[in-house]
Amino acid sequence: MSALPLKALPIDQLRQRSSTKWRTHDADVLPLFVAETDFPLAPAISAVLARAVELGDTGYTPPQPGIREAYTAFAQRRFGWTVDPDRIRTTCDVMMGVVEVLRQVIKPGDRVITNPPVYPPFDMCIVEAGGVVDRVPLIDNGTGWELDLAGIEASFAAGARSILLCNPHNPTGTVHSRESLAALAEIAERFGATVVSDEIHSPSTQPGVTFTPFISASDAAARVGYVITSASKAFNLAGLKCALIITASDGPTQIVADLPPEVEWRTGLFGALAAVAAFAPESDEWLDSLLAALDENRRLLGELLEEHLPGARYRMPDAGFLAWVDLSALGWGDDPAERILTEAKVAFNQGPNFGPEGNGHVRINFGCSPEVLREAVERAGALLAK
Ligand SMILES: Cc1ncc(COP(=O)(O)O)c(C=O)c1O
Incomplete structure (x- = not known):
């Protein structure tokens, strides 16, 4: 498999996008919610x-x-x-x-x-x-x-x-x-x-x-x-x-x-x-590079959660760029994404929207740069000190 590095676009460029991910929240919010990704398009596309x-x-x-x-x-x-x-x-x-x-x-x-x-x-x-x-x-x-x-x-x-x-x-x-x-x-x-x-x-x-x-x-x-x-x-x-x-x-x-x-x-x-x-x-190489970038991010997310949100329960997904994370141990109630959005300015998806099984959970879109992922988890983790 080819694994040419595929890098997400810089955040200042992403903020110029007009899609839901970038136009739902204010500019001080890091958006890791709706299932859009931050990479450049495959060249053939x-x-x-x-x-x-x-x-x-x-x-x-x-x-x-x-x-x-x-x-x-x-x-x-x-x-x-x-x-x-x-x-x-x-x-x-x-x-x-x-x-x-x-x-x-x-x-x-x-x-x-x-x-x-x-x-x-x-x-x-x-x-x-x-x-x-x-x-x-x-x-x-x-x-x-x-x-x-x-x-x-x-x-x-x-x-x-x-x-x-x-x-x-x-x-x-x-x-x-x-x-x-x-x-x-x-x-x-x-x-x-x-x-x-x-x-x-x-x-x-x-x-x-x-x-x-x-x-x-x-x-x-x-x-x-x-x-x-x-x-x-x-x-x-x-x-x-x-x-x-x-x-x-x-x-x-x-x-x-x-x-x-x-x-x-x-x-x-x-x-x-x-x-x-x-x-x-001709797009296979791009797709392989995407998978390599997502593989790195799904592993990085595990490390970041361990470091900044101890108690979070997460299993690496086998496909896609969405992570299902159980934050119930943190005592942030049924809808931790709400608090994380208001207080840490990070938009994850709200677990309860996925059914009552999602109480205490958030869904994190890791189809972004490692830097954005790191900042998002760090910001959420900083709430623990509050
Ligand atoms: C499982 C699943 N199905 C469907 C969709 C939406 O697809 P479409 O925009 O093609 O309706 C999504 C979007 O994230 C999805 O995750």
Whole structure:
């Protein structure tokens, strides 16, 4: 693996950005909350976007922008996963893909399982699709988190019709094992239910960790599953609007083919251009460098917490740039991020937003420079002396 150093942009440049991360809080706040990263774009992405701006190429996305071919090759190279290009469609973003697929596979009022603590918009998307959230929390097995397969089975037995899986999981960074995914598929199939798998963080799975796309976990998984993914997290393209919906057997493929044409029309042209460039082999080196930078930061975070916030409980994530940190031992109440924001001027995500399992927790975005990460933890740690 190449590990050319990838450095985050200097903070004065970042503060000129106009995205949510940089425009939500005052300039004295260090933002380590929303899932945007602070690195320069991969060169191939900058080039394709600059050319589009030069040409005024800002119209609608064509029917075949090249994403199918680019993603199929990427999935083969990075995950050893063979995807049928004819079973890929696009839409504007992952959560919209989730809503549109759920609308097809559930009826209004049906229950959809989530595994909290989990990315807060999951609940809203289930409700938007007409469903009712059915919470089956992840199990903390002492060394990591895993799906509560018995709890999920009980929920399906009691009538839940689908599960909205997060793989890799936000906020814990858990990459679910092939065995647990295959077991989930078997259970879902037995109850005639479906599995909608949000795999947006998969491109940033760390080397040495095996990411299993849900629909590749077993034949049953291919029959019951839908994968929704994007280049947008690893490559920081959330504002450009492009996500992929992928299936692996005829039933789900037909359901996706029957989605209203508008679902695909909502794909942003800049998102499509950037995704093709992100998934191209020429961006592999940048992605490897990103993973190396994130690997350093996830280790550094452990050291910083030990030094400045003793009592914090943290497990290094296997994917992504988000860390789930339990601060309950510090006695800062259910929502430590609130105090850290007001008194230390550091914005972490508030744990309780991820479900009651998140009480006492914060989510830290370490997709930044080591310097920013250090300052953020030092500022929070200084509260202990107060
Ligand atoms: C697990 C997960 N799914 C979806 C999203 C949002 O994706 P999109 O902007 O493509 O809807 C995020 C953003 O952080 C995420 O972490």
